[in-house]
Amino acid sequence: MQTYIYPSISEWSLLFQRPIQPREDLQNTVLQIFEDLKNLQDQALFDYTEKFDGVKLSNILVSNQEKERAQQIVSEDLKQAMKLAFDNIQQFHLSQKEQKKIVETMPGVNCWRESRPIEKVGIYIPGGSAPLFSSVLMLGIPATIAGCPYISLCSPPDINGKINPAILVAAQLVGIRNIYKVGGIQAIAALTFGTPTIKAVDKILGPGNQYVTAAKQTAQSLGIAIDMPAGPSELLIIADESSNPEFVAADLLSQAEHGTDSQVILLTTSRDLLEQVLNQLSHQLSFLSRKAIASQALAHSRAIVLECLEDCIAFSNLYAPEHLILAVKNANAYVDKITAAGSVFLGNFSCESAGDYASGTNHTLPTNGYSKSYSGVSLDSFIKKISFQEITAQGLQNIGPSIEKMAEAEQLYAHKNAVSVRLKSIISNKI
Amino acid sequence: MQTYIYPSISEWSLLFQRPIQPREDLQNTVLQIFEDLKNLQDQALFDYTEKFDGVKLSNILVSNQEKERAQQIVSEDLKQAMKLAFDNIQQFHLSQKEQKKIVETMPGVNCWRESRPIEKVGIYIPGGSAPLFSSVLMLGIPATIAGCPYISLCSPPDINGKINPAILVAAQLVGIRNIYKVGGIQAIAALTFGTPTIKAVDKILGPGNQYVTAAKQTAQSLGIAIDMPAGPSELLIIADESSNPEFVAADLLSQAEHGTDSQVILLTTSRDLLEQVLNQLSHQLSFLSRKAIASQALAHSRAIVLECLEDCIAFSNLYAPEHLILAVKNANAYVDKITAAGSVFLGNFSCESAGDYASGTNHTLPTNGYSKSYSGVSLDSFIKKISFQEITAQGLQNIGPSIEKMAEAEQLYAHKNAVSVRLKSIISNKI
Numbered sequence: 064m065q066t067y068i069y070p071s072i073s074e075w076s077l078l079f080q081r082p083i084q085p086r087e088d089l090q091n092t093v094l095q096i097f098e099d100l101k102n103l104q105d106q107a108l109f110d111y112t113e114k115f116d117g118v119k120l121s122n123i124l125v126s127n128q129e130k131e132r133a134q135q136i137v138s139e140d141l142k143q144a145m146k147l148a149f150d151n152i153q154q155f156h157l158s159q160k161e162q163k164k165i166v167e168t169m170p171g172v173n174c175w176r177e178s179r180p181i182e183k184v185g186i187y188i189p190g191g192s193a194p195l196f197s198s199v200l201m202l203g204i205p206a207t208i209a210g211c212p213y214i215s216l217c218s219p220p221d222i223n224g225k226i227n228p229a230i231l232v233a234a235q236l237v238g239i240r241n242i243y244k245v246g247g248i249q250a251i252a253a254l255t256f257g258t259p260t261i262k263a264v265d266k267i268l269g270p271g272n273q274y275v276t277a278a279k280q281t282a283q284s285l286g287i288a289i290d291m292p293a294g295p296s297e298l299l300i301i302a303d304e305s306s307n308p309e310f311v312a313a314d315l316l317s318q319a320e321h322g323t324d325s326q327v328i329l330l331t332t333s334r335d336l337l338e339q340v341l342n343q344l345s346h347q348l349s350f351l352s353r354k355a356i357a358s359q360a361l362a363h364s365r366a367i368v369l370e371c372l373e374d375c376i377a378f379s380n381l382y383a384p385e386h387l388i389l390a391v392k393n394a395n396a397y398v399d400k401i402t403a404a405g406s407v408f409l410g411n412f413s414c415e416s417a418g419d420y421a422s423g424t425n426h427t428l429p430t431n432g433y434s435k436s437y438s439g440v441s442l443d444s445f446i447k448k449i450s451f452q453e454i455t456a457q458g459l460q461n462i463g464p465s466i467e468k469m470a471e472a473e474q475l476y477a478h479k480n481a482v483s484v485r486l487k488s489i490i491s492n493k494i
Numbered sequence: 495m496q497t498y499i500y501p502s503i504s505e506w507s508l509l510f511q512r513p514i515q516p517r518e519d520l521q522n523t524v525l526q527i528f529e530d531l532k533n534l535q536d537q538a539l540f541d542y543t544e545k546f547d548g549v550k551l552s553n554i555l556v557s558n559q560e561k562e563r564a565q566q567i568v569s570e571d572l573k574q575a576m577k578l579a580f581d582n583i584q585q586f587h588l589s590q591k592e593q594k595k596i597v598e599t600m601p602g603v604n605c606w607r608e609s610r611p612i613e614k615v616g617i618y619i620p621g622g623s624a625p626l627f628s629s630v631l632m633l634g635i636p637a638t639i640a641g642c643p644y645i646s647l648c649s650p651p652d653i654n655g656k657i658n659p660a661i662l663v664a665a666q667l668v669g670i671r672n673i674y675k676v677g678g679i680q681a682i683a684a685l686t687f688g689t690p691t692i693k694a695v696d697k698i699l700g701p702g703n704q705y706v707t708a709a710k711q712t713a714q715s716l717g718i719a720i721d722m723p724a725g726p727s728e729l730l731i732i733a734d735e736s737s738n739p740e741f742v743a744a745d746l747l748s749q750a751e752h753g754t755d756s757q758v759i760l761l762t763t764s765r766d767l768l769e770q771v772l773n774q775l776s777h778q779l780s781f782l783s784r785k786a787i788a789s790q791a792l793a794h795s796r797a798i799v800l801e802c803l804e805d806c807i808a809f810s811n812l813y814a815p816e817h818l819i820l821a822v823k824n825a826n827a828y829v830d831k832i833t834a835a836g837s838v839f840l841g842n843f844s845c846e847s848a849g850d851y852a853s854g855t856n857h858t859l860p861t862n863g864y865s866k867s868y869s870g871v872s873l874d875s876f877i878k879k880i881s882f883q884e885i886t887a888q889g890l891q892n893i894g895p896s897i898e899k900m901a902e903a904e905q906l907y908a909h910k911n912a913v914s915v916r917l918k919s920i921i922s923n924k925i
Binding site: 140141143144145147148150151154155158159161164166168169172174176177179180181182194195196197229265266280283284286287288292307309310313314316317319320321347350351352353357394395398401402403404405406407408409410411412413414415416417418419420421422423424425429431432433434435436437438439441443446447448449450451452453454455456458459462463464465466468469470472473474475476477478479480481482484485488489 | 572582586697784835836841865883899901909910
């Protein structure tokens with residue numbers, strides 16, 4: 064880690080910088096695959112799966128047989144762990160349901176909002192070395208709580224044409240029936256336009272590499288909603304002399320192992336702790352299976368000593384991390400001061416892994432500073448809120464004259480007239 | 495209006511079509527202006543304002559003198575009308591505040607969310623013939639309720655270098671201090687990158703023409719959040735034999751006068767009512783100041799007779815209108831069946847104008863079918879929700895073993911280790 068001792072505030076902005084992304088222009092690739100998908104439909108899915116995933120499929124839809132086989136392969140232990148996570152995630156996201164509140168803004172003017180599920184949602188789950196079945200829970204559970212009538216899941220097949228069985232088991236636990244063996248840009252294109260096999264959806268959610276991210280952005284420009292802009296995962300830890308350096312190092316590594324482009328930042332008021340964490344890091348790193356990845360991520364990561372915890376919080380708010388661990392004494396006292404972060408973990412026993420898997424909070428969070436303006440995935444991500452109003456004759460008499468004046472001032476006389484004809488009718492019916 | 499009597503369901507999809515937008519490619523123009531803004535800063539704002547708005551400004555910031563003068567120009571009547579609207583909009587948006595709910599998903603595992611305002615928001619208000627000061631209220635009020643520390647407003651100057659006084663009065667009513675005389679792509683570019691005069695913001699909200707829309711999309715691709723994709727305004731009315739044809743016609747016209755690209759759709763079960771509405775339309779149209787605009791909008795609008803109200807609701811849900819008026823007997827009985835709309839108006843006295851100005855609901859709504867996946871602007875548009883968790887030693891013992899199993903199955907051993915080191919420490923401290 065790069066170490067900074069008491070950098071001046073004028074130096075902070077350099078320290079907020081994220082690792083520079085290789086700005087490869089994927090736009091032409093995305094547009095080509097989207098075009099082919101529109102023209103060739105399912106055939107494009109077969110072709111690109113053969114090209115990119117190295118497997119020739121005859122069927123994209125995961126069969127019941129494959130689902131059953133996955134149930135046999137996955138251990139009971141893992142299923143039980145998933146079930147515990149499922150219960151906690153469900154409980155937390157159920158608490159996000161809102162009650163209808165009717166507000167009578169003036170006598171006879173009733174306004175309220177009602178939630179409705181987004182009808183068709185597509186969930187993308189990356190394949191590759193780490194089969195992210197936990198993301199199936201994090202996206203599928205709120206989708207089912209929202210009551211989305213149609214949920215589909217796309218994930219790339221491995222070289223044998225299979226989706227990791229843990230992903231299939233998680234999808235079955237959630238109740239997702241439509242699972243497709245297709246990944247990358249071609250999966251996002253299929254969810255955007257639809258094919259005979261894969262339905263077009265209203266919203267696409269889920270993590271992915273730079274190809275998937277670029278494809279989701281293109282889908283968005285075509286009118287499909289997406290969960291949020293994506294970037295490499297991040298963790299910022301604020302630690303003081305009360306922190307446990309072994310825990311802090313373990314947390315930094317748990318983030319660093321995600322990818323070489325992950326970024327971890329340690330802010331501390333204690334130079335002693337910093338030394339101990341750095342020692343722990345090299346010790347723990349030596350045992351890690353993903354040591355090579357974590358080392359590279361650490362190389363562009365930062366350990367910074369600041370004067371006081373208030374400075375650490377101020378730094379963190381300006382950085383706006385995806386994950387923030389407050390491993391300090393009396394962490395709760397700083398909650399109100401946090402103005403930007405995806406998910407915050409308080410105290411020495413609240414490790415990021417807990418939120419990644421099983422505490423109940425969602426792990427799909429805004430990265431790259433987007434927590435300044437975006438929330439993580441929640442029940443809200445799968446619903447829209449429709450406003451309703453019911454105005455009585457009396458209600459319109461209360462607000463009508465004001466509407467007439469404002470419409471007139473905006474030179475929208477037909478808007479005014481819609482009120483005037485009603486007010487006249489109310490008066491003439493009374494006479 | 496184009497009239498359709500009992501079209502078959504197979505014909506519906508043609509009737510869902512929105513007026514085709516002239517697909518002018520604005521991308522190069524947007525990129526050029528964004529580039530100039532980055533290089534020339536405020537000078538680019540002066541140059542483009544001279545070019546597009548025809549006025550040479552020496553200062554972009556609206557002065558206190560201009561604000562005071564606006565207060566003198568705007569009539570007390572209009573100010574009172576605005577105040578009534580302000581109170582209702584504030585009341586309704588205040589009701590959208592959420593209470594913090596701490597959920598103990600397992601003993602010792604506490605999870606909750608807290609709302610934080612987006613720190614810097616930019617509001618765009620179009621100029622032109624209709625000075626949309628009502629949008630200042632609709633965007634400014636929730637922004638101030640959210641507690642956004644920095645709110646700026648951009649609106650193009652007229653040929654005399656002034657912003658319409660009603661816009662300035664509305665902004666003062668809301669409490670927006672930073673008001674800039676700049677519009678179009680250059681305003682969005684300034685809000686995206688910042689200049690010495692105009693601060694860069696985290697989110698840009700507000701209506702605009704196709705140039706502003708294209709610029710907002712570009713801002714979004716650069717990481718600035720926006721309210722929602724925009725399209726021409728729409729209204730769908732469902733009417734039965736109990737509807738008042740005069741009211742229905744007035745509502746259709748109030749939408750049609752917005753622009754030549756506006757779309758209105760009338761669905762009814764009554765051929766009689768259809769005839770009466772068409773008669774009323776031509777009668778009322780003759781008195782309208784914006785007759786030319788409304789006539790063009792009506793030319794590509796549709797009046798459709800369907801078998802039953804259930805069919806009308808089904809049609810409307812598939813069309814997903816921005817505004818939906820249910821001018822039918824017992825309108826409330828159909829609320830639960832509505833699955834996609836921006837804002838819904840129930841009964842004969844709930845006209846769209848009420849929601850446009852003063853009932854309390856927001857008028858910034860998803861158009862062009864986006865109400866399938868987007869909500870209108872609300873308090874939510876100005877906040878983000880941060881998740882928090884506080885896990886005790888006991889809590890980690892409850893969920894830790896499941897996290898270890900899941901992390902292992904995802905081959906993320908550092909994630910597992912972050913739990914393992916803590917569980918070991920808990921046990922060794924107990925011994």
